[in-house]
Amino acid sequence: MASLGFKASGAAQVAVENNVPHLVADQVASKIAAKDATLWGAEAESEASIRLGWVDLFEASRALVPLIEQTRAELASRGVDRIVLAGMGGSSLAPEVITKTAGVELHVLDSTDPGMVASVLEAGVERTALVVSSKSGSTVETDSQRRIFEKYYADAGINPAERIIVVTDPGSPLESSAREAGYRVFVADPTVGGRYSALTAFGLVPSGLAGVDIDSLLNDAEAASKQFAADSEDNLALQLGAALGGTRPLRDKLIFEDQGSGIVGFADWAEQLIAESTGKEGTGLLPVVVQAGDPEVTTPQDDFLEIKLVPAITATEYTATTVEVSGNLGAQMVLWEYATVIASYLLDINPFDQPDVESAKIATRGLLESRPAVEAPLFTDGSIEVRATAGLLPAGASSVEDAISALLGELSVSGYLAVQAYTDRLNLPALADLRSVLAGISGRPVTFGWGPRFLHSTGQFHKGGPAVGVFLQITASSDTDLEIPGLPFTLGQLINAQATGDASVLAELGQPVLRLHLTDRTAAVSQLASAVAAVQPTQAAQASS
Structure with missing residues (x-):
């Protein structure tokens, strides 16, 4: 290259x-390299002071290499040739791009969709090792996946301690419980936030266990970082x-x-x-x-x-x-990490916090505790149930096409549409094809996110950024559900609560949300694609054509 x-x-x-x-x-570059926490203002200083470890982590990260190689050899000696990663946000996105670019296989499990989790399990735990990646261990998705895998290992007569590797921050509750369980533990630099953690243990352990040449990756990063400090x-x-x-x-x-x-x-x-x-x-x-x-x-x-x-x-x-x-x-x-905090400096923004991410988590926990009755749909069209924020749909709306047209009608000239698919990204990839079709119809930019993983990513922007978004949420029934050992809810209940909780937070912020629930996944995906294709272009799209 x-x-x-x-x-x-x-x-x-x-x-x-x-x-x-x-x-x-203003010596911005050298101050970043020197970990000057004052760059982003007084209100950001306390957070910035514990979040700049990513600028010089190379020596500590290289120390992980022999430990990763040793662990990989031990796993291979036990017949393991398949690595599954349970992680969310930066804990999954970085290893995914690292392994895909290197051309090695890593199965990233960043979903609570029961069908997706079941698909990964059905491939066989006998030849699988699980990397559990979480700064604290409290991430509900990762904790649920760990509990399920532990049971599957035990049911297969496999000691989970021989197959589970934990990546976490030192002193976290997860580190303590993992060591007590006898799991191999890698600790990451606690002064690096999740989205800046690509070159820490969070990015390197799963990638290295999957077979990536980590040394070369770190060498390239360190060589470049010297320029960025100038x-x-x-x-x-x-x-x-x-x-x-x-x-x-x-x-x-x-x-x-x-x-x-x-x-x-x-x-x-x-x-x-x-x-x-x-x-x-x-x-x-x-x-x-x-x-x-x-x-x-x-x-x-x-x-x-x-x-x-x-x-x-x-x-x-x-x-x-x-x-x-x-x-x-x-x-x-490293370039984009530097550039992001420099852009934040120009925008007068603290690049190290995520103040609005917690709101959806709180709403989810509330729904799991109270278990309210499922809201009745406004109407059902074929295999799709339609729900929406109050006042979004006009009187007489009776089709998915009507509902999507009403949502796009809420787009402003500076707005965007976010498509949020809370379903199985392994087996329903066709849903992502809706993105470009909707962009053509609306004349505005359209993002596509698989839920709940986007909650640890663009979810912050949806709630804390400019209030110009409109939201198309797609959920789906499943013939499969999985109990979560030790927790009073199933994966199906969890993903439904996550979708409902996020929609409720957006609605409270005055953002329009259209929720389409697919009651028959196969039939409804085809029906939804046809409905989207039938929607008439908005004025913005007509003006740009």
Whole structure:
């Protein structure tokens, strides 16, 4: 792959020219490298003081390599050739992009959908090791998955201590319980937040156990990081950070398109890093992951910043506001971490907290404790039950097409649609195809997230960022459900509570939510695709065509 590179055009180039000299004069790059917690203001200082460990973690991370290799050999000697990762947010997104880019297999279990969990279990626990990855161990998704795997191991006559590896922060409740159970434990640097943890134990242990060359990844990252600490106008991290956070008016929809970068799924990792870091206090940057030829690419708009992930910087001159970035995975991970906190500096945002993530968790816990009766649908169309926030649907609405049209009618000229699919991403991948169709119909950017994993990612932006989103929530019945040993609810009840809880929080914030519940997964997916295709384009889409 070509060396690290950056190029900007249009408003992005103006932002670089206007902001980088000031960033250099204020010594922002060297202060980040020196872990100066004062950069983001007095209110952020306490959090920043314990969240900058990612800038110089390379020596500590390399110390993990022989331990990971030893563990991998021990697992292989027991017939293990399959690694499953139970983790959410940064604990799953980083290992996923690392292993996919390296071309090795890692089964990422970042869902509470019972069908998806059952599919992973049915592949055979006899040849499987489970990595349980959580800073505290209190993450309900990861805790539930661990409990289920422990039972399956025991039922198969396998000692769970021989198959479960735990990654957590030192001193966490999970570390204590894992050591008591005899599990192999890797502790991560507690001064690194989850979305910045790609090159800590959270990213490296599952990736290394799956077979990734971690040394090379760390070497690439460390070599690049030395450039990013320099107070120089040639510093690519300053340039990228200025392009992301320095356009005026702010181009807050970041349209990510991979043009053969060789890094598989990088935009999905960057999505959490950027959205959760910046989406608060009514502002922020919303990554929108697209494919070549999608509507956001063919019809760019005034609030779009196109980001092209390329194998090498080209000589192409763009008339639109565009950024090109190239480089290997290790270098780009550190580049985007630096650039995100630099953009946050320009936006006057604390990049290390996530004040609105907890609201959906609280709502979920309340629903699991009280177990209210399921809200009756407003109507049922074929295999799809329709529910919506009060006043969203017009009188007489009777079809899924009517309901989607009403939701899109709520989109503002600066708005976005978030599609949230609380269902099985392994076996229902076709749902993701709705994203580009809806973007073409609406004329506005559309994000797609698998629930509940997006709650640990763009969920912060949905609640703390600009209140211009409209939300299409997709849930589904399942013929499969799984008991969670030691807990008074099943996986099916948990994922339903997570969807309902998140919808209720959005509704309380005045955000429109349309919930489509698929009563027959196979039939309803086809029905939903047909209904979406029949929706008439909005005025925004007509104006851009």
